[in-house]
Amino acid sequence: MERAVAFADLISANSTDNALMLRAIKLVGFGGREAGEVLIDMGDRHIGTLLGGRQAEVVDRLRNESTFESHQSRLIEIELGDVEAVRAGLACGGVATVLAQRISHLPNGFVDALAKRVPATLITDLDEGVIGSLVGIREGLFEQFSDRVGATIGERARQLHNQTRDLVEEYEFGGARVVIEVFAPPTKFVIVGSSGLSKAISNQVQILGWSSFTHDDAESAAKASAELGPNDALILLSHDHDLTTPVVAAVVAKTPQIYIGSLGSRHTQAERRRRLTELGVSVDSLVGLHGPVGLDLGSKTPPETALAIAAEFLAYRSGRSASSLRFGDGPING
Amino acid sequence: MERAVAFADLISANSTDNALMLRAIKLVGFGGREAGEVLIDMGDRHIGTLLGGRQAEVVDRLRNESTFESHQSRLIEIELGDVEAVRAGLACGGVATVLAQRISHLPNGFVDALAKRVPATLITDLDEGVIGSLVGIREGLFEQFSDRVGATIGERARQLHNQTRDLVEEYEFGGARVVIEVFAPPTKFVIVGSSGLSKAISNQVQILGWSSFTHDDAESAAKASAELGPNDALILLSHDHDLTTPVVAAVVAKTPQIYIGSLGSRHTQAERRRRLTELGVSVDSLVGLHGPVGLDLGSKTPPETALAIAAEFLAYRSGRSASSLRFGDGPING
Incomplete structure (x- = not known):
């Protein structure tokens, strides 16, 4: 389960007082399974999974330890044999180190941030x-x-x-x-306006391990965009200003600095900025607005344009120059 | 069939005197099939196909027209009904305009170029x-x-x-x-050194409609690289100089300006250049050597690095700057 979704559910459940956040921070064995799964336990129910459904055991052990109340953090080691593990849907057994904390002991704004x-x-x-x-x-x-x-x-x-x-x-x-x-x-692209290019962008986003959603009408585009965070992207392929202008205004008001890529001529870009300014959007808040969208790669086909867009997003998110690595002297890996 | 392969076959067949080059330059109907198929007919046999195997009919008509001998170019219209077309493996019928020329009438170097x-x-x-x-x-x-x-x-x-x-x-x-x-x-990537990154590059290349081939041993890497043209790329992921240096030397000797992307630290890059110079390769002929490979996007995962490599290749091939399009005032599409 995606962590951000779990945290959004937690907030809407409005029952964080007694909730525990547990996550596997270290796995040895388990057929190369990676650490990082998160489980939010609210006593009567939970969000997420841990070790293929072995969470009940972990949670019971935690809640039954009298000393847990007085500690903000708690480490538990869980050992699963091969038979038990396979029954729980895992490839093979291993030893998991689980870190648990009360949600109420997490720093201010932490849960709220993830939900956004x-x-x-x-x-x-x-x-x-x-x-x-x-x-x-x-x-x-x-x-x-x-x-x-x-x-x-x-x-x-x-x-x-x-x-x-x-x-x-x-x-x-x-x-x-x-x-x-x-x-x-994980990064999410919301694309407004379906076309051959929107399909190419979806393909490009997918091999990067990100997700994308394409919308054609104002209502669903606005709803999807409202859920975007600063690590996401809004891509405007539609040239219909009546459809896209209010979406952009809402997104930058809620998530400043979000990457917004916008297709169209320099004339279309000027008109978009004019309309946004009319709506009271300041020039300063449009720092993430990239139009015409994409790096200047001489792209000719939709997949090549999709590549230029994903590359520009990545450079912007990382604060990089997008010039060739061979011309720099900084670190090669981000 | 890929055109380049067809022309390479033609050259190795060494029988261009009486050969005809035919291609569909315009298609109306045929379920949206695109123009561009090429057929090389050598009288007794042919390379490629035209209109799902209807080439025999076109070729016969051409060879039987006495006036063809005196013309360098010839246009033929072929009309196929739905029944005929479906029998030939096409979606539906249509009218095709076919352009034919004698290979011997093509400009100097044309066939040779495509074969390379x-x-x-x-x-x-x-x-x-x-x-x-x-x-x-x-x-x-x-x-x-x-x-x-x-x-x-x-x-x-x-x-x-x-x-x-x-x-x-x-x-x-x-x-x-x-x-x-x-x-x-179509662009071809030859990758030397298989790894998670070589798989990610293959995925990236594939959605661009290009092809890629990964090699681990010196012999097959050298053989595959010898077939690359200026529109292709050689990607060195292996840090084994003994494996990669002779391959690079051979490629730049045959195809100057080809894009060569090379993984590794700035130290590895310097060592690579030192060894190439020792082999007599001039600095001028290394204009296409890009190391460390890729645009500076802050890439962190193999798919992100693959994106940075494909983006750099595209910018190099197009002679573009790779800066964001919004900062320029030139044409947006290549």
């Missing part, structure tokens, strides 16, 4: 609980670090957070065990 | 035969225009040729009927 598809990172000292958090991307990044977060850990947390994808890393640091977890909703 | 995967364009006056040709890409472009090629037609031919994909356009121009045909072998 904003990437959020936790730094947890396994003895002391959460000691730091990062929320947002680019210039909108908000950091809360306690004195226990050293310079090395802080720098590493920023690096991992900037990867804008789910990650877990564990450290031994000055006698403490520290875990950095990045919770980043 | 070099894009080539013909300008044919339907009464007078071939009046112009363009062969090559980028700075290596070679043009041969007769006085009959007007400025408008010449400019349009250059534009179409630069698209580096199969195209056919027909004009009425000063009382003459002129056809411009671009023959561009």
Whole structure:
């Protein structure tokens, strides 16, 4: 289950007081299964899964330990034999390290951020609980670090957070065990206006592991766009200003700096900006508006144009120049 | 059948004297089938197909017309009813305009260029035969225009040729009927060194309509690279200089300006250039060598790196800057 969706459900369930957040931060065995699954347990029900449905066992053990009340964070090791594991739908057995916290002990804004598809990172000292958090991307990044977060850990947390994808890393640091977890909703493209190009963009987005949704009418386009976060993209292929202008105005008001790619001539772009200004949208808030959309690659076919769009989005999200790597002297990997 | 392969076969068959080149330059009907199929007929046998196997009929009609000998070019209209068409494997019937020429009447170097995967364009006056040709890409472009090629037609031919994909356009121009045909072998990537990234590059190349082949040993890598043309790419993922250096040296000797993308640190790149220079490869001939490979997009995952590589290749082939289109004032489409 996608983490962002789980957190949105949690908020709408409005029952965070007694809720636990559990996630597998380390897996050994399990046929190469990756760490990162998240489960939100609300006592009477849960969102998400852990270890193919073995969550009940973990949650029971946690809730029955009297000491848990007094701790903000808790580590549990779960060992599953091959037979048990296969019964739970896993490839084979292994040992899982599960980190649990009360939702009420998470930093301010953390759950809210994830529900809004904003990437959020936790730094947890396994003895002391959460000691730091990062929320947002680019210039909108908000950091809360306690004195226990050293310079090395802080720098590493920023690096991992900037990867804008789910990650877990564990450290031994000055006698403490520290875990950095990045919770980043997978990028979503909302495309307004279906065409051969919208199909090509969907194909391109799919092989990147992202998702895309195409809308043709104003109502569904506005609804889908309202759910976008700063890590997502709005792509306007329709030239109908009456359809697209209100969507753009709403999106930038809610999610400043979001990437918006807009097809059309320079004349169409000027007209779009004129209409947005008329609606009271400031020029400053249009920093993410990219029109004409895409990098200048000399693209000729729809798949090539889709490539130019995805490449521009990626460069914008990473704050990179898009010039050839061979001309730079900075790090090659983001 | 891929055109480039057909022309390579023709050359190896070494029987071009009496051969005809036929291609459908205009299709009406046929369920939206596109023009562009090519057939090379050598009297006793043929390479390629035309209209789902109806080539025998076209060829017979052409060879039986006594006037054909004295003309360099010949137009034939073929009408197929629905029943006939379906029998030949087509969706439905239609009218096809087929252009035929003797291979011996084609401009110098034309067949040879296509056999080497070099894009080539013909300008044919339907009464007078071939009046112009363009062969090559980028700075290596070679043009041969007769006085009959007007400025408008010449400019349009250059534009179409630069698209580096199969195209056919027909004009009425000063009382003459002129056809411009671009023959561009689809881009091929040869990747040296298999890994998660080579799979991601294959996926990326595939949705662009190109093809890719991955090789791990020196012999097959060298053999595959020897078949590359200027519209193709060689991607070096292996860090084994003993494997890759001779391949690069052979490729740039045969196909100057070909895009070569090379993975690895700036140290690896410097070492690669040192070894190439030692083999006698001049710095000037390494204009297409891109290392570290890819645009600076902040790519983090293999599919994102594959995107950065395909984007850099496209920009290089088109002679574009790869900056965002919104910052320029030139044409948006190549």
